[in-house]
Amino acid sequence: MPSIRALTGRVKATAFAAVLAAPSAWASRAGAQQQTQGFAVERYYPSAPGGGWLAMDTLDMHGGVGGAVALTGGYAYNPLVVTDGARRVGVVTDQAFAAVGAAITYDRYRFYINFSHPLVISGTGGLVGAYSFTAPYVDAGKNPDLITDVRIGYDVRLVGHSDSAFRLGIGAQLYLPNGDRADYDTDDTFRAILRVLFAGDVGHYTYAGQLGWHIRPLDDSPTPGSPQGSELVFGAAAGPRLPIGCGGTHAIVVGPEIYGETAIQSFFGSNTTGLEALLSGRFEGTADDGSQLRIKLGIGGGLSAHFGAPEFRLAFGIELFDHNTDRDKDGVSDSRDACPDTPGVKTKDPKTNGCPASQGP
């Protein structure tokens, strides 16, 4: 039985073919017309669940077996506009997504997974030179179960502690292809990003950054506005960290995040580089143990016009994270340990839990 989506697609394709009939007749006279296939247009790669910034990573994993869950989302306006100088086509004009992620942390290690759910991907489509672009069409209201490329990642901090002035780590992310190239939500190939991460806290200031290699097999050149193989990814963020609340139980961090990508085969070429900036802010709990909430919001847009760098972007994230510290390493996390600095035993009494046998706090 044909899928409704496929039927809808065929109806759309038929209508679209009719719309294209006149220009395609012109194109056939001008030369061979090429139908583009689509690709993963998104180049804003949210930080790992619990990672702190919207795009950068604080690299502050520590404690026992802890973790984070994150609900992130965002909207991008005009993330893919293709032009040949004479004609400008907004292939992807509106893109919104929501993503769910979870991470497990232990000491300086983090393993995580993200599932991104497109809410809207739409555009106009049309002809640019000899290339025919078909508008994507994703509507989460009608297809509430779509998931695009699944991200699996692993990070480890190699240098520094969770609160050092300089922290250095490495990370790897694997993207499992899922989705439909025609919807501009996947390359339909495996991808990976290998990164060097750095971050630090100096007084009331904090920073983070990354440099990496995006192993991207898809090379659609010379199709305008399309991936051209593997990319260098880069980015940095910095800003003040302002403690609030009694004893600094919470903090607000505000600062810019600037990040981008450039195709390695045409390093920082004008047609291969996307650069974007977000003014991001976040409110977060600072306790080492117990569930902490982080709410983050960013507004910005592309600094250079290339795919994935939209004219406007709004991004947000809500995270719950828990480092689950256990200073005395007695198996009772500090938030439940009545004697957090003295190894003890588990009891059902909160007043003696984690304290040495027959000893109270």
Place this chain on the structure above:
Amino acid sequence: MENVIPPGKPAVAPSRRAASGTGGEALNSTLASKRFGPSLGAFALLTVLLASASARGQVSEPAPRPDEQFDFMNFITQHGLHDIKDESWNAYGQFTYITSWHLPFSERYTNLNNPPGVGNSLLPTSERSWTGTSTLFLGLRLWHGAEAYFVPEVVAEQAFSGLHGLGGAIQNFELQKQGATSPIVYQSRAYIQQTIGLGGGRVVQDSNPLQLGNVVDGRRLVIRAGDFSVIDFFDKNTFSGDLRESFFNMAFLTYAAYDFAADARGYSLGAMAELYYDDWSARIGRFAAPQDPNGLPLTLEIDKFYGDQIEIEHEHQLFGRAGAIRVLGFHNRENMGAFRDAIAAFRTAPATNNASNCGSRFNYYPPGTTGPDTAPDLCFVRSPHDKVGIGINVEQHITNDIGLFFRGMYSDGQTEVYSFTSTDRSISLGATAKGSAWQRPFDVAGAGFGVGWISQAHADYLRMGGIDGFIGDGTIREAPESVIDVFYSVSVANAVWLSADYQRVWNPAFNADRGPVDIFGARVHAEY
């Protein structure tokens, strides 16, 4: 079964963890498009990560996990890293691979009067079918009484005859209507629930897929909204619910005649409420219906098109053994075709209102093909219609390790199948047993019998050459479609089962001119 704690007593989890809202100890377990690129590699990798469901089924709610079984949550609990009795989060997974073969069978005709390659008959030549699913169940406590669940799943499959030719006795419950041999990752469930305590004794809810471990009031109201399957919470049955550890055939997943509102994968957007009051519980819910019959996109005009259900359940003790009785009613309001209307339209204007003239109207023929001009079609008569049904579901322990089940449902059967199977009335019954008696306590064996009927209007429509979403042989000699399903699951390692299964289906697609069909199956199932 929920574990009631007398007032003043500490909560103690039972040896086998029970799912929310179910009665009795569980023997069973389980749950289950877009294109996927480099498929097998991705599937293999995701299989490691993800832990199943069907409309034509693929939804099978996950079964409870025994404490002594290996899984991630038990592992970290045993190492002092997690409080499994008062959870703020949990994560479970499963993997299931099922393969089936049907032998060649006798038939008087196949796709009669249809062009080659067109029609809904089960092919009489030998065929192989398979499914692979892997699911990750993530749960998170948001605030007091509030829980959120997110369940991504990957599925790949190949059905017999393009998933045509069987009514309610689909040989593999995991099959989805829009599945493909390339793995597809999708979000099967994403919902929030709020529990409001109303007193009564305290009840332990053990940590399980779709259930955070905690203690709740025996009397409580649970409100749930989001993306999930109707049969995640309605029509539960301890012995014939989560099929990943038991029966293979879809006739045992739920009532075969239960055309619950769902998309092509078996899930929907909706809201429901459950009231637990000691041994009684009641649930009611409204869910979105697909835009077109058996399709994936849902219509969000939930005030115009919807599926409503209501169920009342009572848990009892019979001769000291636990059991439960559930009565369920459903009412669908959907844009569907009535068989009598299609027949009347054809008789009024046979030259135009026939299966070769559907044009752009939604129909069940493959793209680029049409049906015969001698047959009626539902495409001419779709309009808002109502469909109702009522069913009874009984389960009963007869020993600690052996349980019996029975389901029976009657629906009006005047309109086409919109979400589940072509069956209009159904009965299923059987027994499952754990292998304690033969010193294999984690083995499971079972035998079941299911039978389904179609309405007279449905039969008349098929006899004239019409097809619905899944069946239509060109004509029909009407008869009940029945199936026996016998399986044995061997626990080959901790939380890993290998199963063998045999099924025989009589009168496939309710047609006495075809079959019987012999089907052999095997399954690998792992939980973590």
